[in-house]
Amino acid sequence: MFTGIIQAIGEIASIEKRSGDVRLTVFSSSLPWDDVELGDSIATNGVCLTAVAFIPQGFIADVSVETLDLTTIKHWQKGTAVNLEKALTPQSRLGGHIVSGHVDGMGEVVSREKDARSERFKLRAPKSLAKYIAHKGSITIDGTSLTVNEVDGDIFDLNIVPHTLDHTVIGSYSPGTQVNLEVDVIARYLERLLMGDKAAESGTASQMTESFLAQHGYLK
Template structure:
Protein backbone atom coordinates (compact mmCIF):
# COMPACT_ATOMS: atom_id res chain seq x y z
CA UNK A 1 0.00 0.00 0.00
CA UNK A 2 1.16 3.52 -0.83
CA UNK A 3 0.05 7.07 -0.07
CA UNK A 4 0.75 8.89 -3.35
CA UNK A 5 3.41 11.12 -1.79
CA UNK A 6 6.50 10.73 -3.95
CA UNK A 7 9.67 10.06 -1.95
CA UNK A 8 12.17 10.71 -4.69
CA UNK A 9 12.58 11.48 -8.37
CA UNK A 10 14.51 8.46 -9.56
CA UNK A 11 16.32 7.94 -12.86
CA UNK A 12 15.97 4.97 -15.20
CA UNK A 13 19.32 3.24 -15.57
CA UNK A 14 18.15 0.57 -18.02
CA UNK A 15 15.14 -1.28 -19.38
CA UNK A 16 16.08 -4.65 -20.82
CA UNK A 17 13.28 -6.12 -22.94
CA UNK A 18 12.63 -9.79 -23.72
CA UNK A 19 9.79 -11.44 -25.64
CA UNK A 20 7.09 -10.90 -23.00
CA UNK A 21 8.82 -9.24 -20.06
CA UNK A 22 11.39 -6.63 -19.11
CA UNK A 23 13.88 -5.88 -16.36
CA UNK A 24 13.92 -2.31 -15.06
CA UNK A 25 16.78 -0.76 -13.10
CA UNK A 26 16.21 2.56 -11.31
CA UNK A 27 18.66 4.82 -9.51
CA UNK A 28 17.02 6.18 -6.35
CA UNK A 29 19.47 6.18 -3.42
CA UNK A 30 17.16 8.01 -1.03
CA UNK A 31 14.39 5.43 -1.40
CA UNK A 32 16.91 2.63 -0.83
CA UNK A 33 17.37 3.81 2.75
CA UNK A 34 14.18 1.85 3.52
CA UNK A 35 14.05 -0.77 0.76
CA UNK A 36 15.32 -4.35 0.75
CA UNK A 37 15.07 -7.24 -1.70
CA UNK A 38 11.46 -8.43 -1.89
CA UNK A 39 9.99 -5.08 -0.86
CA UNK A 40 7.40 -3.20 -2.90
CA UNK A 41 8.19 0.12 -4.57
CA UNK A 42 5.89 2.19 -6.78
CA UNK A 43 7.38 3.56 -10.00
CA UNK A 44 5.13 6.10 -11.71
CA UNK A 45 2.28 4.62 -9.71
CA UNK A 46 2.93 0.97 -10.57
CA UNK A 47 3.77 -1.40 -7.71
CA UNK A 48 6.97 -3.38 -8.40
CA UNK A 49 8.96 -5.90 -6.36
CA UNK A 50 12.65 -5.29 -5.72
CA UNK A 51 14.55 -8.27 -7.16
CA UNK A 52 18.07 -6.93 -6.58
CA UNK A 53 19.75 -3.76 -5.34
CA UNK A 54 23.00 -2.09 -4.39
CA UNK A 55 23.64 1.18 -2.56
CA UNK A 56 22.10 3.42 -5.22
CA UNK A 57 20.12 1.31 -7.73
CA UNK A 58 17.52 -1.41 -7.64
CA UNK A 59 16.02 -3.76 -10.21
CA UNK A 60 12.51 -5.16 -10.76
CA UNK A 61 10.96 -7.55 -13.26
CA UNK A 62 8.06 -6.31 -15.41
CA UNK A 63 5.64 -8.94 -16.64
CA UNK A 64 3.53 -8.76 -19.80
CA UNK A 65 0.50 -7.47 -17.84
CA UNK A 66 2.53 -4.54 -16.53
CA UNK A 67 3.91 -3.73 -19.97
CA UNK A 68 0.44 -3.92 -21.55
CA UNK A 69 -1.44 -1.82 -18.99
CA UNK A 70 1.04 0.87 -17.90
CA UNK A 71 3.49 3.32 -19.43
CA UNK A 72 6.56 1.59 -17.98
CA UNK A 73 7.39 -0.26 -21.17
CA UNK A 74 8.10 3.06 -22.90
CA UNK A 75 10.71 4.19 -20.36
CA UNK A 76 14.23 4.93 -21.60
CA UNK A 77 17.57 5.34 -19.81
CA UNK A 78 17.78 8.80 -18.30
CA UNK A 79 14.01 9.21 -17.84
CA UNK A 80 12.87 10.59 -14.50
CA UNK A 81 10.36 8.47 -12.57
CA UNK A 82 8.28 8.98 -9.43
CA UNK A 83 9.46 6.60 -6.71
CA UNK A 84 7.63 5.72 -3.49
CA UNK A 85 8.45 2.77 -1.20
CA UNK A 86 5.50 0.94 0.33
CA UNK A 87 4.11 2.21 3.61
CA UNK A 88 5.28 0.68 6.87
CA UNK A 89 2.77 0.06 9.65
CA UNK A 90 2.39 3.32 11.56
CA UNK A 91 3.58 5.59 8.72
CA UNK A 92 1.77 8.87 8.21
CA UNK A 93 -0.86 8.75 5.46
CA UNK A 94 -0.23 12.07 3.73
CA UNK A 95 -2.14 11.53 0.47
CA UNK A 96 -4.77 8.83 0.03
CA UNK A 97 -4.78 5.04 -0.07
CA UNK A 98 -3.01 3.99 -3.27
CA UNK A 99 -2.53 0.33 -4.19
CA UNK A 100 -0.06 0.72 -7.02
CA UNK A 101 -2.44 -1.17 -9.31
CA UNK A 102 -2.80 0.97 -12.44
CA UNK A 103 -6.39 1.11 -13.72
CA UNK A 104 -5.64 2.71 -17.06
CA UNK A 105 -3.53 5.16 -19.02
CA UNK A 106 -4.50 8.74 -19.79
CA UNK A 107 -2.98 11.41 -22.02
CA UNK A 108 -2.20 15.02 -21.10
CA UNK A 109 -4.65 17.08 -23.18
CA UNK A 110 -3.87 20.61 -22.00
CA UNK A 111 -1.70 22.50 -19.57
CA UNK A 112 -2.54 26.01 -18.34
CA UNK A 113 0.09 27.80 -16.24
CA UNK A 114 -1.14 29.87 -13.32
CA UNK A 115 0.66 32.36 -11.09
CA UNK A 116 2.02 29.59 -8.83
CA UNK A 117 0.43 26.43 -10.15
CA UNK A 118 -0.54 24.64 -13.35
CA UNK A 119 -3.97 23.32 -14.28
CA UNK A 120 -3.62 20.07 -16.25
CA UNK A 121 -6.34 18.30 -18.21
CA UNK A 122 -5.94 14.54 -18.68
CA UNK A 123 -7.99 12.15 -20.78
CA UNK A 124 -9.98 9.55 -18.90
CA UNK A 125 -10.78 6.05 -20.21
CA UNK A 126 -14.57 5.66 -20.36
CA UNK A 127 -14.55 2.66 -18.01
CA UNK A 128 -12.99 4.78 -15.24
CA UNK A 129 -15.18 7.88 -15.50
CA UNK A 130 -17.69 6.70 -12.88
CA UNK A 131 -14.93 6.48 -10.23
CA UNK A 132 -13.67 10.05 -10.70
CA UNK A 133 -15.53 12.91 -9.02
CA UNK A 134 -14.78 16.56 -8.31
CA UNK A 135 -12.94 16.94 -4.98
CA UNK A 136 -12.20 13.21 -5.00
CA UNK A 137 -8.77 11.62 -5.12
CA UNK A 138 -6.86 10.15 -8.04
CA UNK A 139 -3.26 9.00 -8.50
CA UNK A 140 -1.52 10.25 -11.66
CA UNK A 141 1.85 8.57 -12.22
CA UNK A 142 1.68 7.66 -8.55
CA UNK A 143 1.07 11.21 -7.32
CA UNK A 144 -1.94 11.73 -5.05
CA UNK A 145 -4.04 14.57 -6.47
CA UNK A 146 -7.44 16.14 -5.91
CA UNK A 147 -9.77 16.25 -8.91
CA UNK A 148 -10.88 19.77 -9.81
CA UNK A 149 -13.32 18.91 -12.58
CA UNK A 150 -14.52 15.47 -13.68
CA UNK A 151 -16.10 14.80 -17.06
CA UNK A 152 -17.00 11.68 -19.01
CA UNK A 153 -13.79 11.67 -21.03
CA UNK A 154 -11.35 13.89 -19.11
CA UNK A 155 -10.59 15.44 -15.73
CA UNK A 156 -8.48 18.34 -14.48
CA UNK A 157 -6.10 18.71 -11.55
CA UNK A 158 -4.15 21.65 -10.14
CA UNK A 159 -0.44 21.13 -9.51
CA UNK A 160 1.04 23.17 -6.66
CA UNK A 161 4.71 24.29 -6.68
CA UNK A 162 5.76 21.34 -4.50
CA UNK A 163 4.26 18.87 -6.97
CA UNK A 164 5.78 20.69 -9.95
CA UNK A 165 9.23 20.61 -8.37
CA UNK A 166 9.31 17.13 -6.83
CA UNK A 167 7.47 14.87 -9.28
CA UNK A 168 7.52 14.03 -12.98
CA UNK A 169 4.26 15.95 -13.42
CA UNK A 170 6.24 19.18 -13.47
CA UNK A 171 7.63 18.20 -16.87
CA UNK A 172 4.69 16.36 -18.43
CA UNK A 173 3.71 17.94 -21.76
CA UNK A 174 0.63 17.74 -23.95
CA UNK A 175 0.57 14.31 -25.58
CA UNK A 176 2.45 12.55 -22.77
CA UNK A 177 0.85 9.37 -21.39
CA UNK A 178 0.36 8.90 -17.64
CA UNK A 179 -0.68 6.05 -15.37
CA UNK A 180 -4.02 6.44 -13.57
CA UNK A 181 -5.32 4.75 -10.43
CA UNK A 182 -8.78 5.66 -9.21
CA UNK A 183 -9.88 5.65 -5.58
CA UNK A 184 -10.02 2.06 -4.33
CA UNK A 185 -12.88 2.95 -1.96
CA UNK A 186 -15.10 3.92 -4.89
CA UNK A 187 -14.45 0.57 -6.58
CA UNK A 188 -15.31 -1.39 -3.45
CA UNK A 189 -18.54 0.54 -2.92
CA UNK A 190 -19.55 -0.17 -6.52
CA UNK A 191 -18.92 -3.89 -6.05
CA UNK A 192 -21.00 -3.98 -2.86
CA UNK A 193 -23.90 -2.15 -4.51
CA UNK A 194 -23.73 -4.42 -7.54
CA UNK A 195 -24.02 -7.41 -5.22
CA UNK A 196 -27.19 -5.95 -3.74
CA UNK A 197 -25.80 -5.36 -0.27
CA UNK A 198 -28.25 -3.37 1.81
CA UNK A 199 -27.25 -0.54 4.12
CA UNK A 200 -28.69 -2.51 7.02
CA UNK A 201 -26.34 -5.39 6.23
CA UNK A 202 -23.32 -3.10 6.67
CA UNK A 203 -24.44 -1.47 9.92
CA UNK A 204 -22.89 -2.79 13.16
CA UNK A 205 -25.24 -4.69 15.44
CA UNK A 206 -25.53 -4.34 19.18
CA UNK A 207 -26.71 -7.32 21.15
CA UNK A 208 -29.15 -6.57 23.93
CA UNK A 209 -29.31 -8.98 26.81
CA UNK A 210 -32.55 -10.45 28.15
Protein backbone atom coordinates in the same frame (compact mmCIF):
# COMPACT_ATOMS: atom_id res chain seq x y z
CA MET B 1 0.28 -0.05 0.01
CA PHE B 2 1.33 3.55 -0.58
CA THR B 3 0.15 7.08 0.16
CA GLY B 4 0.78 8.82 -3.16
CA ILE B 5 3.26 11.21 -1.52
CA ILE B 6 6.35 11.06 -3.74
CA GLN B 7 9.63 10.62 -1.85
CA ALA B 8 12.12 11.06 -4.69
CA ILE B 9 12.55 11.26 -8.43
CA GLY B 10 14.64 8.50 -9.95
CA GLU B 11 15.52 7.44 -13.45
CA ILE B 12 15.54 4.26 -15.47
CA ALA B 13 19.15 3.06 -15.55
CA SER B 14 18.53 0.13 -17.90
CA ILE B 15 15.77 -1.86 -19.60
CA GLU B 16 16.43 -5.48 -20.47
CA LYS B 17 13.96 -7.50 -22.53
CA ARG B 18 13.56 -11.05 -21.24
CA SER B 19 11.46 -13.61 -23.13
CA GLY B 20 8.59 -11.20 -23.76
CA ASP B 21 8.66 -9.26 -20.50
CA VAL B 22 11.17 -6.77 -19.05
CA ARG B 23 13.71 -6.36 -16.28
CA LEU B 24 14.18 -2.76 -15.10
CA THR B 25 16.98 -1.12 -13.17
CA VAL B 26 15.93 2.04 -11.35
CA PHE B 27 18.43 4.53 -9.87
CA SER B 28 17.93 7.38 -7.41
CA SER B 29 20.58 9.22 -5.44
CA SER B 30 17.95 10.97 -3.30
CA LEU B 31 15.82 8.06 -2.05
CA PRO B 32 17.04 6.59 1.29
CA TRP B 33 17.86 2.93 0.60
CA ASP B 34 19.03 1.82 4.04
CA ASP B 35 15.65 0.35 5.04
CA VAL B 36 14.77 -1.28 1.70
CA GLU B 37 15.07 -5.06 1.63
CA LEU B 38 14.82 -7.78 -1.00
CA GLY B 39 11.16 -8.34 -1.88
CA ASP B 40 10.03 -4.88 -0.78
CA SER B 41 7.59 -2.94 -2.94
CA ILE B 42 8.49 0.41 -4.49
CA ALA B 43 5.94 2.47 -6.43
CA THR B 44 7.60 3.61 -9.65
CA ASN B 45 5.44 6.15 -11.47
CA GLY B 46 2.59 4.56 -9.58
CA VAL B 47 3.40 0.98 -10.53
CA CYS B 48 4.07 -1.34 -7.59
CA LEU B 49 7.37 -3.08 -8.39
CA THR B 50 9.09 -5.73 -6.30
CA ALA B 51 12.82 -5.33 -5.63
CA VAL B 52 14.48 -8.56 -6.78
CA ALA B 53 18.05 -7.23 -6.53
CA PHE B 54 19.92 -4.03 -5.77
CA ILE B 55 22.57 -1.77 -7.25
CA PRO B 56 24.25 1.07 -5.37
CA GLN B 57 21.44 3.63 -4.89
CA GLY B 58 18.92 1.64 -6.87
CA PHE B 59 16.96 -1.56 -7.38
CA ILE B 60 16.10 -4.13 -10.04
CA ALA B 61 12.57 -5.33 -10.77
CA ASP B 62 10.82 -7.64 -13.21
CA VAL B 63 7.80 -6.36 -15.14
CA SER B 64 5.12 -8.74 -16.41
CA VAL B 65 3.43 -8.64 -19.80
CA GLU B 66 0.14 -7.52 -18.20
CA THR B 67 1.87 -4.57 -16.50
CA LEU B 68 3.51 -3.61 -19.79
CA ASP B 69 0.10 -3.65 -21.48
CA LEU B 70 -1.63 -1.49 -18.85
CA THR B 71 1.03 1.08 -18.02
CA THR B 72 3.42 3.59 -19.56
CA ILE B 73 6.37 1.30 -18.82
CA LYS B 74 6.11 0.15 -22.44
CA HIS B 75 7.27 3.67 -23.45
CA TRP B 76 10.10 4.05 -20.94
CA GLN B 77 13.69 4.35 -22.08
CA LYS B 78 17.05 4.59 -20.38
CA GLY B 79 17.04 7.97 -18.62
CA THR B 80 13.25 8.27 -18.23
CA ALA B 81 12.47 10.15 -14.99
CA VAL B 82 10.11 8.37 -12.56
CA ASN B 83 8.37 9.15 -9.29
CA LEU B 84 9.40 6.87 -6.41
CA GLU B 85 7.69 5.97 -3.14
CA LYS B 86 8.57 3.17 -0.74
CA ALA B 87 5.73 1.09 0.70
CA LEU B 88 4.15 2.59 3.80
CA THR B 89 4.75 1.19 7.28
CA PRO B 90 2.45 1.26 10.34
CA GLN B 91 4.34 4.36 11.45
CA SER B 92 3.93 6.22 8.13
CA ARG B 93 1.85 9.37 7.85
CA LEU B 94 -1.03 8.87 5.44
CA GLY B 95 -0.60 12.28 3.85
CA GLY B 96 -2.27 11.43 0.53
CA HIS B 97 -4.82 8.62 0.19
CA ILE B 98 -4.70 4.82 0.09
CA VAL B 99 -2.84 3.82 -3.07
CA SER B 100 -2.37 0.18 -4.09
CA GLY B 101 0.17 0.65 -6.86
CA HIS B 102 -2.06 -1.35 -9.19
CA VAL B 103 -2.48 0.88 -12.23
CA ASP B 104 -5.93 0.82 -13.83
CA GLY B 105 -4.93 2.27 -17.18
CA MET B 106 -3.29 5.15 -18.99
CA GLY B 107 -4.51 8.72 -19.38
CA GLU B 108 -3.25 11.57 -21.52
CA VAL B 109 -2.45 15.21 -20.77
CA VAL B 110 -4.76 17.40 -22.88
CA SER B 111 -3.61 20.87 -21.82
CA ARG B 112 -1.43 22.76 -19.36
CA GLU B 113 -1.74 26.43 -18.40
CA LYS B 114 -0.70 28.83 -15.67
CA ASP B 115 -3.08 29.49 -12.77
CA ALA B 116 -1.36 32.08 -10.54
CA ARG B 117 1.65 30.23 -9.03
CA SER B 118 0.08 26.85 -9.70
CA GLU B 119 -0.61 25.19 -13.03
CA ARG B 120 -3.86 23.75 -14.28
CA PHE B 121 -3.79 20.46 -16.17
CA LYS B 122 -6.58 18.79 -18.13
CA LEU B 123 -6.28 15.05 -18.62
CA ARG B 124 -8.34 12.53 -20.55
CA ALA B 125 -9.12 9.20 -18.91
CA PRO B 126 -10.10 6.01 -20.72
CA LYS B 127 -13.89 5.88 -20.94
CA SER B 128 -13.89 2.70 -18.85
CA LEU B 129 -12.31 4.60 -15.93
CA ALA B 130 -14.14 7.95 -16.23
CA LYS B 131 -17.02 6.75 -14.05
CA TYR B 132 -14.66 6.35 -11.08
CA ILE B 133 -13.36 9.94 -11.24
CA ALA B 134 -15.36 12.40 -9.13
CA HIS B 135 -15.28 16.13 -8.41
CA LYS B 136 -13.05 16.65 -5.33
CA GLY B 137 -12.28 12.93 -5.27
CA SER B 138 -8.80 11.41 -5.15
CA ILE B 139 -6.84 10.07 -8.08
CA THR B 140 -3.28 8.84 -8.50
CA ILE B 141 -1.28 10.17 -11.46
CA ASP B 142 2.09 8.46 -11.98
CA GLY B 143 2.01 7.57 -8.29
CA THR B 144 1.14 11.08 -7.07
CA SER B 145 -1.97 11.49 -4.90
CA LEU B 146 -4.02 14.38 -6.29
CA THR B 147 -7.46 15.97 -5.90
CA VAL B 148 -9.76 16.24 -8.89
CA ASN B 149 -10.90 19.85 -9.35
CA GLU B 150 -13.44 19.44 -12.14
CA VAL B 151 -14.87 16.64 -14.28
CA ASP B 152 -16.47 16.90 -17.72
CA GLY B 153 -17.13 13.50 -19.25
CA ASP B 154 -13.80 11.75 -19.61
CA ILE B 155 -11.83 15.00 -19.09
CA PHE B 156 -10.77 16.01 -15.58
CA ASP B 157 -8.84 18.98 -14.16
CA LEU B 158 -5.97 19.05 -11.69
CA ASN B 159 -4.50 22.11 -9.99
CA ILE B 160 -0.81 21.41 -9.31
CA VAL B 161 0.99 23.55 -6.73
CA PRO B 162 4.64 24.61 -7.15
CA HIS B 163 6.00 22.08 -4.64
CA THR B 164 4.45 19.17 -6.54
CA LEU B 165 5.71 20.55 -9.86
CA ASP B 166 9.24 20.76 -8.44
CA HIS B 167 9.34 17.39 -6.67
CA THR B 168 7.55 15.03 -9.08
CA VAL B 169 7.70 14.24 -12.79
CA ILE B 170 4.48 16.23 -13.27
CA GLY B 171 6.65 19.28 -13.87
CA SER B 172 7.78 17.71 -17.16
CA TYR B 173 4.27 17.04 -18.52
CA SER B 174 3.08 18.59 -21.77
CA PRO B 175 0.02 17.97 -23.97
CA GLY B 176 0.22 14.41 -25.28
CA THR B 177 2.14 13.00 -22.30
CA GLN B 178 0.76 9.61 -21.28
CA VAL B 179 0.42 8.90 -17.56
CA ASN B 180 -0.45 6.00 -15.29
CA LEU B 181 -3.84 6.28 -13.60
CA GLU B 182 -5.06 4.58 -10.46
CA VAL B 183 -8.59 5.45 -9.42
CA ASP B 184 -9.69 5.55 -5.80
CA VAL B 185 -9.86 1.98 -4.50
CA ILE B 186 -13.04 2.83 -2.56
CA ALA B 187 -14.83 3.60 -5.85
CA ARG B 188 -13.88 0.21 -7.27
CA TYR B 189 -15.16 -1.69 -4.23
CA LEU B 190 -18.31 0.44 -4.04
CA GLU B 191 -19.17 -0.57 -7.60
CA ARG B 192 -18.96 -4.26 -6.72
CA LEU B 193 -21.01 -3.76 -3.55
CA LEU B 194 -23.77 -1.90 -5.40
CA MET B 195 -24.03 -4.76 -7.89
CA GLY B 196 -24.97 -7.13 -5.06
CA ASP B 197 -25.49 -10.72 -6.20
CA LYS B 198 -25.02 -9.62 -9.83
CA ALA B 199 -21.30 -9.27 -9.09
CA ALA B 200 -20.99 -13.06 -8.96
CA GLU B 201 -22.41 -13.48 -12.47
CA SER B 202 -20.10 -13.89 -15.43
CA GLY B 203 -19.79 -10.86 -17.70
CA THR B 204 -21.07 -8.29 -15.18
CA ALA B 205 -17.74 -7.04 -13.82
CA SER B 206 -18.01 -3.53 -15.28
CA GLN B 207 -21.69 -2.93 -16.05
CA MET B 208 -22.34 -0.13 -13.56
CA THR B 209 -24.40 2.32 -15.66
CA GLU B 210 -26.86 5.13 -14.96
CA SER B 211 -29.73 2.83 -15.88
CA PHE B 212 -28.48 0.19 -13.42
CA LEU B 213 -28.25 2.81 -10.64
CA ALA B 214 -31.72 4.17 -11.43
CA GLN B 215 -33.22 0.67 -11.56
CA HIS B 216 -31.88 -0.05 -8.06
CA GLY B 217 -32.96 3.25 -6.51
CA TYR B 218 -29.63 5.10 -6.42
CA LEU B 219 -30.75 7.76 -8.95
CA LYS B 220 -34.04 9.61 -9.26
